[in-house]
Amino acid sequence: MDYKQTDPQFMERFEQFAFEEVVQKEGLKLDVKTRYLAILASLIGCQGKDAYRLMLEKALNEGMDPVIVKEMVYQAQDYMGMGRMWDFLRITNEVYLEKEIPLSSYGQATTTMEDRLEKGVQAQVDIFGEGMREAWKNGVINYWLADNCFGDYYTRTGLNLAQREMITFCFLMAQGGCEPQLIAHAKGNMNVGNDADFLRKVIAQCVPYIGYPRSLNAMTAVDKAIK
Structure with a gap:
């Protein structure tokens, strides 16, 4: 459906806000890759399937690395569960097929079934500190x-640790109802180099896609993480 024909006034204001005003706002700009990665992760978080397809096509047209997108979708499994991430994997594959982008060999596992616990614990320690060393013992x-x-x-190639923490923050803020985890991962982001100013830019760039209430909640989570 062509919304510019059916809803021209709405589309004029939405596109001006989302694609011009927000993107170009002085002091809140992000590089293209980071902005699209945050938006796509947020659209998975809020279950925006049609918007995800649209923004994925725009991202790929502007040079977004398909490997990065696939790794983001895979990690959504952890924070959305299969019930909410599966459709986005399908949509991603459909868009890749349409654009003749290879579907396989995205990223690479760096752990085995034998050492995944050990390396997973180390990733937690790298992000949250030494206090996580024994956390795996506290229940299933x-x-x-x-x-x-x-x-x-988190140990896969394709995204670095800072990028993985950023998309986790986006999954959590966009789905809502995860404020304790959102605060914890805001702090985790800061621990791996994504400072509060960066997180505020990420939130701002996602406002058109997740709305004001969840964006404001995310801003509050950043402030609480600082304290």
């Missing part, structure tokens, strides 16, 4: 966080 969910979430995904 914490064990799975270490070996599956961090050991299987």
Whole structure:
């Protein structure tokens, strides 16, 4: 459907805001790759399937690395669960097929089934500090966080640790209801070099896609993480 024909006034204001005003706002600009990565992760977080397809096509047209996108989608499994990430993997594959982008060999696992726990724990320590060294012992969910979430995904190539923490922040802020985890990952972002100013830029660039309430909640989470 051509929304410029059916809803011209709305589309005029939305496109001016999302694609001009927000993108060009002095002091809130991000490089193209980072901006699209944040937006795509946020659209998965808020379950914006049609908007995700649109923005994925725009991102790829502007030179976004397909490997980076695939790794972001894979990591969504940890924070959205299969029930909410699966459609986005399908959409990504469909767009890649349309653009004749190879579907396989994106990123590479760096752990085995034997060392995924050990390396996952180390990733947690690298992000959150030495206090996470024994956290995997505190119940089965914490064990799975270490070996599956961090050991299987955070250790993959294609995205560095700072990028992975940024997309995690975006998944959490966009889905809402995860404020304790959002605060924790705001602090994790800061620990790996994504300072508060950077996170505020990320939030600002995602406002058109996730709305004001969740954007304001994310700003509050950043402030709490600083304190």
